Amino acid sequence: MTDAAPARPGGAMVEFDGVGLRYGPDAEVLSDISFNLQPGSFYFLTGASGAGKTSLLKMLYLAQRPSRGIVRLFGEDLVAMPRHRLPGFRRRIGVVFQDFRLIPHLSARDNIALPLRIAGVSEEDLSGPVGEMLSWIGLGDRSDARPATLSGGEQQRVAIARAVIARPQLLVADEPTGNVDPEMAMRLLGLFEALNRLGTTVVVATHDIHLISRIENAQMMRLERGRLSDPTGALRYPPANRA
Amino acid sequence: MIIPRVPVQHRRLLPDRRLSGPTPWVIAILMMLTLLAAAAGFGLARSANAIGAAIAGRVTVQIVTANPVTRAEQAVALRRAAAAQPFVLSARAVEREELQATLGQWFGAAEGDDPVLKSLPLPALVDIDFVGEDRTGPMRQLQALVAREAPGARIIPHAEWLGPVARLIRSLAWIAGGMVLLMTLASAAVVIMTARAALATHFPTIEMLHMIGATDRQITRLFQRRIAIDTAYGIALGTVVAAAILLLIGLQWSGVTAGLAATASLGPAGWALLLALPLLAIALAALTARQTLLAALKKIL
Numbered sequence: 001m002t003d004a005a006p007a008r009p010g011g012a013m014v015e016f017d018g019v020g021l022r023y024g025p026d027a028e029v030l031s032d033i034s035f036n037l038q039p040g041s042f043y044f045l046t047g048a049s050g051a052g053k054t055s056l057l058k059m060l061y062l063a064q065r066p067s068r069g070i071v072r073l074f075g076e077d078l079v080a081m082p083r084h085r086l087p088g089f090r091r092r093i094g095v096v097f098q099d100f101r102l103i104p105h106l107s108a109r110d111n112i113a114l115p116l117r118i119a120g121v122s123e124e125d126l127s128g129p130v131g132e133m134l135s136w137i138g139l140g141d142r143s144d145a146r147p148a149t150l151s152g153g154e155q156q157r158v159a160i161a162r163a164v165i166a167r168p169q170l171l172v173a174d175e176p177t178g179n180v181d182p183e184m185a186m187r188l189l190g191l192f193e194a195l196n197r198l199g200t201t202v203v204v205a206t207h208d209i210h211l212i213s214r215i216e217n218a219q220m221m222r223l224e225r226g227r228l229s230d231p232t233g234a235l236r237y238p239p240a241n242r243a
Numbered sequence: 244m245i246i247p248r249v250p251v252q253h254r255r256l257l258p259d260r261r262l263s264g265p266t267p268w269v270i271a272i273l274m275m276l277t278l279l280a281a282a283a284g285f286g287l288a289r290s291a292n293a294i295g296a297a298i299a300g301r302v303t304v305q306i307v308t309a310n311p312v313t314r315a316e317q318a319v320a321l322r323r324a325a326a327a328q329p330f331v332l333s334a335r336a337v338e339r340e341e342l343q344a345t346l347g348q349w350f351g352a353a354e355g356d357d358p359v360l361k362s363l364p365l366p367a368l369v370d371i372d373f374v375g376e377d378r379t380g381p382m383r384q385l386q387a388l389v390a391r392e393a394p395g396a397r398i399i400p401h402a403e404w405l406g407p408v409a410r411l412i413r414s415l416a417w418i419a420g421g422m423v424l425l426m427t428l429a430s431a432a433v434v435i436m437t438a439r440a441a442l443a444t445h446f447p448t449i450e451m452l453h454m455i456g457a458t459d460r461q462i463t464r465l466f467q468r469r470i471a472i473d474t475a476y477g478i479a480l481g482t483v484v485a486a487a488i489l490l491l492i493g494l495q496w497s498g499v500t501a502g503l504a505a506t507a508s509l510g511p512a513g514w515a516l517l518l519a520l521p522l523l524a525i526a527l528a529a530l531t532a533r534q535t536l537l538a539a540l541k542k543i544l
Binding site for chain 2: 061062063064065083084086087088089090091095101103105106110113114115117118119123162
């Protein structure tokens, strides 16, 4: 087990060093988590239900600060970072939630356009990318549909489109293919791979072992009872950084 | 800005329906009561001031000499002597007919021609207004004058018998002011509850907006605008109803031209303050909503 060893930075996009997380007075749900995520890499996060995958992702997409340890994102220490600076970092991260979290009174188009609007992109400039994204996920003719009128798979596609529309530097996805058919799962994975080729670092939490084998050069993180298992050392010492 | 400007596309992030349920109605009722209490407060304060100013330097000399001829002569002599004094602004002998007319209202004879009333030995009265509001010096000089011109006459300062009334009216004005303050606090409390309820209802949306990089300011402006508009509807409604009631009371009041009631009016400053109150209320609501929202958002990472 290499978790106790210090993390080697080396220009990593994300650095976790000795991170622990507990909710209230309970025992830690994550303990001694140390890893580096390199820019432009593709990672799968696996583990049994309750292993702490969602908690780890929450820290990655800045919804949760760790109880201890060091978390650096884009080279900056997030543990001590003041709240008012967090939105700027969040705009560089795309998140696909397990439960989609679409805004129910907004159309599919408006849900997808949300990150661009929040970032201050004009309506003129966002209409093209949003239209293209709608067509790509196969909802071009249902752009005005509210989430409640969409199937689970369609909602998931909208959630993914919303996460990637602003071309994030880091994409975090929690079970992104859980509600779509195998064909759509492969298409979505293809989108993630395409984004990854363009330089986006991708972290996908999944139970689907078949999905993992589809991406070449993807690295795997496995959580077991709140601890990161990295038997190959690829996360801590990726080939590019090995001495 | 009281109602912040939010891009049209961003306004859709909140549902179209009103945020606050019964809030506009509660605010309307509170605003109406606030304006009525404020109007009553202003009117009573002006009345108290008017009475205070009127009675501060006024006395009535009551001549009770038994012989009616002597009594009348003393009244004339006192009025003439008083009017010549430098400390006296004006001196007026109250006519017997005026006294009978006043007493006639209690005797049931409007014209004062009741035989019993006519037979009453009424005192002779002389109203004297001092120059300035300082009564101490002029009172001493008047006592000397009265002792010379109408021995045995009583000097009755109006402040002694109208003073408690003026104080009562002033107390009522303060109570009205207190009610305005309390209702303002109640309105602020309603806005705080509305803001908190809106945050609780829309928490998933807020959380989502946070996750995609929305700032506290962006989220706050969104909610502040909606709450301010909702509140403004209530304030406008309350103001219209209060204005209608005040107009009705004003029309009836304009028929009252005598006694203490005639001294109660709002005056230009009162009307200006009444008109400013709704605007201040909207500003207060927007500010309260903003602070509540910012404080609540700070609890979320």
